[in-house]
Amino acid sequence: MIDVGILGATGLVGQRFIELLKKHPWFKISKLAASERSVSKKYWEIGKWKLIGELPREIADEVVVSPDPAEMDDIPLVFSALPSDVAGPIEAKFAQAGKIVVSNAASHRMDPFVPILNPEANSDHIQLVDKQRKKYGWKGAILTNPNCTTAVLTLSLKPLLDEFGLRNVIVTSMQAVSGAGYPGVPSMDIIDNIIPYIKDEERKVEVETKKILGHVERVADFSVSASCNRVPTIDGHMESVFIETKKKCPPEKALEAFSTFTAEPQRLKLPSAPEKPVIVRLEEDRPQPRLDRLEGNGMAVVVGRVRGDPVFKSKGLKYMALGHNTIRGAAGCAVLIAELLREKGYIE
Amino acid sequence: MIDVGILGATGLVGQRFIELLKKHPWFKISKLAASERSVSKKYWEIGKWKLIGELPREIADEVVVSPDPAEMDDIPLVFSALPSDVAGPIEAKFAQAGKIVVSNAASHRMDPFVPILNPEANSDHIQLVDKQRKKYGWKGAILTNPNCTTAVLTLSLKPLLDEFGLRNVIVTSMQAVSGAGYPGVPSMDIIDNIIPYIKDEERKVEVETKKILGHVERVADFSVSASCNRVPTIDGHMESVFIETKKKCPPEKALEAFSTFTAEPQRLKLPSAPEKPVIVRLEEDRPQPRLDRLEGNGMAVVVGRVRGDPVFKSKGLKYMALGHNTIRGAAGCAVLIAELLREKGYIE
């Protein structure tokens, strides 16, 4: 078992890390770190457990430490759910101290030496670790998972990119409130309502998608345009996607590309890899967040309503994609990255 | 005062007609018609009033008649909120009997001799009435309002079409549950959920938009692609719109086009015409259904987040549009059409 630390362990994504790691076959939660006001308190004293099911007793009694590598001496692997405004320097310190940091924070995502990994879409970008170490002189490394909306989008796009090539991607998201953390979205703002704005989200989707689906050295050559909305659902980001492809893309071929798609995490049988990374629903009214968000233990993306498009015509397609935003779109993706790193020998 | 009848008076759109007409300066509700099982009952006996505020006493006691022109002898104008699967022949019978029928049903919308009128967008299509009468030998006429999503979309597109021309329109809708009538969407399907499918809706948006914004004799030459979703809001359809224009379309010029737009209903000062048909919000997080759906008494469309688009670049734009689906998108639009008809001398 590999001992792991969690930075930012008290927020909603931190709680998902605890939930996903508490019975993990390879990783063992060894230290929980959080901001100054939580340090030296027991975990249960700090805040409320917001997930369904009980917080494990042994985690509840764990004393929270500060997010400092000195507190995590023998721990080779650290998951970061730190807020993006503080994550940058803290994560760098951990990398310098020889730790592998897998981060959900946006701080380092656009650094050309830091990969944004969505393992089924771009596991080859893992090679950036070597360049990163050379560049920054770190013994450890920083790897990031994508923004939640981007994670769902890129996983659904990958089979299409491989098969048909991509020229343009237009996406409107309908995002669950858990994406804003806790306390996050005030109920006064979202009951019987939609908020057509999520700070920085559209830019993240537009640039991260091109980095993830590009070559390790240069971003993809297609364009991405996003319109991001908050809607009154608890978990699960829905995306209405329109694409223009390079080759002709009849819906039935797209369906085949989606449903036959597998990638390295499946071949390596990583513990968190869903059997099918992209699940196709043929019913006319699926996917739906409440019914489908937990497919593949929250690690699969469910696509549906795959159909032709009057704008991009024979080289166009529209479809819906759904993924669990705090699992595939955050903590679950980070855990999958760590599993890949371990299997590739980056963590011992 | 002109006596009017309402066909399909007991459904949700029928109730909106009653609400909008009960204090109308030109029209007076004279007869309420509904399906066989309601005939000869008093209105209050049939079903529940689903709108906020009280049902007026005099309407409550009105005896419901069958949707037959013989029941509406001296009534020149009839509003139809009939279900589309029965509306066709009934409305034709009323037109033949010399009545002006303004219909919310889809049955006749795609008939090339029947206009779909969204008065601020295409009041000139009213001229189809003469051709329709010639074609069918009717003394009356049938006019239709657009599908709810189309009504909001076309009103927001009209200023842009006039100023920049349109090549492509891509729209993802987030539609309120009232759009499905009553009982409509089961709560089990929509609490903490999104349904990415509304029967026939995408096709309606795609074809009606081109008819409304086209020349009276031929549909518009741009393409429209729609993806329609039901979300947990009560009233107000939100639309995430991406367009490709013919001329360059910088956001600040689009904002000007939106905010200076007025049309014939405003010039004629029709009672239901909103002072500004398109209201621009500059805040980063507006429009929002709960806060903005009643702008212009539910007859205005509120646009916001007008911004550039990485896919269509200098000839592209993205924005959000919101309109009240049972007012601007149904009963309110029909009443505005009737006001236009009266002002133009079609009803006396």
Next chain:
Amino acid sequence: MIDVGILGATGLVGQRFIELLKKHPWFKISKLAASERSVSKKYWEIGKWKLIGELPREIADEVVVSPDPAEMDDIPLVFSALPSDVAGPIEAKFAQAGKIVVSNAASHRMDPFVPILNPEANSDHIQLVDKQRKKYGWKGAILTNPNCTTAVLTLSLKPLLDEFGLRNVIVTSMQAVSGAGYPGVPSMDIIDNIIPYIKDEERKVEVETKKILGHVERVADFSVSASCNRVPTIDGHMESVFIETKKKCPPEKALEAFSTFTAEPQRLKLPSAPEKPVIVRLEEDRPQPRLDRLEGNGMAVVVGRVRGDPVFKSKGLKYMALGHNTIRGAAGCAVLIAELLREKGYIE
């Protein structure tokens, strides 16, 4: 394995039966029956699967039969999720044909020869089966589970009744929409709303509670008053309970009575019996439907906010109780009853 049939297999409670029985250690789904319009169709052709997770393939392809004992020749046990307005005579026919019928329908509940069983509260009422057979000349028998609200209430009251006696029970329920089945509550009625009325529900709670917690021959001598409300939650009925007891009832003793309570299903280790039938939460803001409804696989009742009461003073108490309405309050309770029957030798 005992072959079982499900009557009314296509509704929401019917679907819960399928979900709970598809991997049951003792029972095997052998026949699915539903109303005339579904007969001879495959199960998947009839309607939508409304629960989370996939419908098992073998159930999907099952051909639906009519609810007639002739269709279930070798089946000794039948679960009924029939609507109460048709359940009465159909269930009687099955009992006459020698089947054990465990029913969620209200039809026979108030028959003095038919027990309403909530196994942890009144497993001794099972003895009514013999009297019932004598009275009606049936080889089979009918047993019922309580109304959903009553199931939660009586399980929470049982430890208090045993320890302190009861004089009066006052309960206000906040009930989830799944309690009304599918399509059930229209979304127009419940988004941003509460409906302070559920047909027949208050009467059911008031009479069933006294039957269940009474002696097998006569109803309990305390009074029950209920006020039932529908609220916008998917699953889980919440109940705000005020009681007057016979003996003094300090909150800390009530807490002890709740948390030490077990009953026959636990002693017999029935497969569906929750380890602890009543789970106590000590946090000031629990139980909560979304977080706690699946405790004990939906078979436990969660109580919290146990506190003194200014009206009934030292012989009073108030507390909140929560239970899963379609599991503990319907299908799950019926399955538990069947397990008890099998263990007691009524089914072979």
Next chain:
Amino acid sequence: MIDVGILGATGLVGQRFIELLKKHPWFKISKLAASERSVSKKYWEIGKWKLIGELPREIADEVVVSPDPAEMDDIPLVFSALPSDVAGPIEAKFAQAGKIVVSNAASHRMDPFVPILNPEANSDHIQLVDKQRKKYGWKGAILTNPNCTTAVLTLSLKPLLDEFGLRNVIVTSMQAVSGAGYPGVPSMDIIDNIIPYIKDEERKVEVETKKILGHVERVADFSVSASCNRVPTIDGHMESVFIETKKKCPPEKALEAFSTFTAEPQRLKLPSAPEKPVIVRLEEDRPQPRLDRLEGNGMAVVVGRVRGDPVFKSKGLKYMALGHNTIRGAAGCAVLIAELLREKGYIE
């Protein structure tokens, strides 16, 4: 016109004060005060307008001052929406400086020299002002409106108290999220959920009700027991009320007592007084928050489901009561108090 100031003008109740006063026939908003971080900014710069409809231009441009009497020299009347943890000393300073303070804060409510006024229920308590001035040596005075839940409850109880006397009151509330202010309740906590706890609320309901409905010198002699819950509605507190009366209380007599009830605000025709303070709905499923909360411009309490009670029998009754929590339960009640004070000569 009387110039008025608003303390705590930026919160949700502060915004309701602005909305209710912006077109008031007697009062004119003259100064807006808020906490230190808002002082010297224009109102629109501080935060978002959370109510439907536009913030009036002249208010938007108003410069916010600190809550200090020196800032409100010529202003005789001040409304306070300050948070209860800071309101106490600030309001006392205003009273000392000769201002009449009508406060929504809880700080002074239980001071025996400060009245909690719900004008239709206890306008005679206004006489406490003289004793208060004598006691504290103030030229001004402090008056408070009740807690939101108490305001609705006491208005519904008053006609019953007058007619039948009261022994016991048991109430379970289902409270809207606006009651917690903004940002208030996190959406993660309330979508598909109920929170069975609102800090301090039950105690407030229990003690304030007895003070308001008691004699000016001593609290009422009946007992009150409350159980308070947060539910997913935007506005409107619902209350499920069970009472024990002193005299027999048949439902039809209670209905009469409710519907014939009027009080001093109606007799004085105060501008904010609803024509009927208690509105009775006879339908089996009313009141409902979304449909009924704005009755009497949000100042009426709507009661329904008035029925007998098996616990308290002929001297018992159960019913539902609904009122708008930020209008009747907060700002609207305070404005009505001020109108009463002006009519009685306390403000000139």
